[in-house]
Amino acid sequence: EKGGFDHFMMKEIYEQPKAIRDTLASRVKGNIVDLSQEIGLTLEQIQNIEKIHFVACGTAYHAGLVGKYVLEDLARIPVECDVASEYRYRNPIITDRTLVVVVSQSGETADTLAALREAQKHGARVMAITNVVGSSVAREADDVITTWAGPEIAVASTKAYTSQLIAIYLLGLYFAQAKGYKSAEELQGIVTDLLTLPEKVEEVLKQEKTVEAFARSIAKHNNLFFLGRGLDYAVALEGSLKLKEISYIHSEAYAAGELKHGTLALIEDNIPVIALATQQSVFEKTVSNIQEVKARGAYVLGLAVEGDTGLIKSVDEVITIPQVSDLFAPVLAVVPLQLLAYYACVERGYDVDKPRNLAKSVTVE
Numbered sequence: 001e002k003g004g005f006d007h008f009m010m011k012e013i014y015e016q017p018k019a020i021r022d023t024l025a026s027r028v029k030g031n032i033v034d035l036s037q038e039i040g041l042t043l044e045q046i047q048n049i050e051k052i053h054f055v056a057c058g059t060a061y062h063a064g065l066v067g068k069y070v071l072e073d074l075a076r077i078p079v080e081c082d083v084a085s086e087y088r089y090r091n092p093i094i095t096d097r098t099l100v101v102v103v104s105q106s107g108e109t110a111d112t113l114a115a116l117r118e119a120q121k122h123g124a125r126v127m128a129i130t131n132v133v134g135s136s137v138a139r140e141a142d143d144v145i146t147t148w149a150g151p152e153i154a155v156a157s158t159k160a161y162t163s164q165l166i167a168i169y170l171l172g173l174y175f176a177q178a179k180g181y182k183s184a185e186e187l188q189g190i191v192t193d194l195l196t197l198p199e200k201v202e203e204v205l206k207q208e209k210t211v212e213a214f215a216r217s218i219a220k221h222n223n224l225f226f227l228g229r230g231l232d233y234a235v236a237l238e239g240s241l242k243l244k245e246i247s248y249i250h251s252e253a254y255a256a257g258e259l260k261h262g263t264l265a266l267i268e269d270n271i272p273v274i275a276l277a278t279q280q281s282v283f284e285k286t287v288s289n290i291q292e293v294k295a296r297g298a299y300v301l302g303l304a305v306e307g308d309t310g311l312i313k314s315v316d317e318v319i320t321i322p323q324v325s326d327l328f329a330p331v332l333a334v335v336p337l338q339l340l341a342y343y344a345c346v347e348r349g350y351d352v353d354k355p356r357n358l359a360k361s362v363t364v365e
């Protein structure tokens with residue numbers, strides 16, 4: 001049942017290229033994204049969307065954070081992103097021109113479902129991105145984009161997250177086509193790039209041994225940091241959650257530019273820092289933040305795009321991902337972080353697939 005892997009989590013990490021392919025399939029025709037089969041919104045309704053709220057929990061919330069960048073960048077619609085357990089208690093401003101996108105692997109998370117109902121009560125249209133056809137969230141939402149990741153057994157979410165990112169990119173591109181801020185050629189170029197992600201994830205998986213060695217070397221630590229800017233920060237949050245969840249090592253994800261506003265005080269000799277530097281638009285800035293922690297003795301694993309030699313002299317170890325646009329880098333960057341959490345957990349001797357105190361589906365508040 002684990003397909004030759006020791007744990008479901010590793011099996012699911014390796015299923016990501018397929019999950020991504022299946023989530024893309026039938027939605028991209030030529031170089032055009034077509035979601036008209038699953039989304040009932042007319043062209044005019046899309047053009048009338050005033051704002052989008054992404055609402056979700058945990059890993060799905062981290063996908064929503066990527067969604068904020070993607071929808072704002074591609075479709076130029078203002079986006080807010082909330083944790084479901086906060087959203088429904090904070091009296092958010094929802095109108096009939098608000099699109100609420102709930103993201104949920106299981107489609108059964110109590111807070112997410114309650115947020116969906118709250119949003120509908122206020123007249124919003126609710127779209128669900130979910131991995132379970134016929135789940136509560138899927139049944140109650142007005143529109144559904146299904147992620148085709150297949151059943152996810154390990155408590156720590158991996159392939160569901162990357163598939164959620166794909167669904168979000170498809171949505172961003174579909175709306176972008178309707179809004180017309182970018183030219184058709186430009187959008188088609190972006191779609192072409194999107195289609196290369198499955199094979200690029202396969203490339204990243206080949207670096208498993210390097211990640212394993214780093215994970216084993218840091219497994220004795222009780223504290224570490226993830227740093228990144230822009231989309232790398234969103235991925236850093238997910239990497240940090242994954243590590244905490246299964247290895248029980250405390251970690252914090254920080255927007256790299258925010259370090260000197262307090263957190264730098266915690267950087268001391270040998271503290272492991274995982275520094276994401278995949279975003280070309282802020283690459284130099286990120287490298288200078290990495291140098292700040294390096295100068296204070298941190299032991300740094302850098303994550304960069306192939307060919308970015310500028311990073312190598314500022315870090316102790318490096319993992320590269322294939323060349324990719326900033327927008328799509330999260331799909332590749334998260335993979336080494338999943339592997340890192342996995343091997344840190346194995347090294348510390350904990351149960352990978354069933355971490356303590358956690359349930360796969362949180363159906364209570």
Ligand code: F6R
Nearest residue numbers: 058059060104105106109156157
């Ligand atoms: C972390 C994890 C959780 C879930 C969260 C939401 O690895 O799996 O943080 O992402 O409980 O679950 P869904 O997506 O089923 O609503």
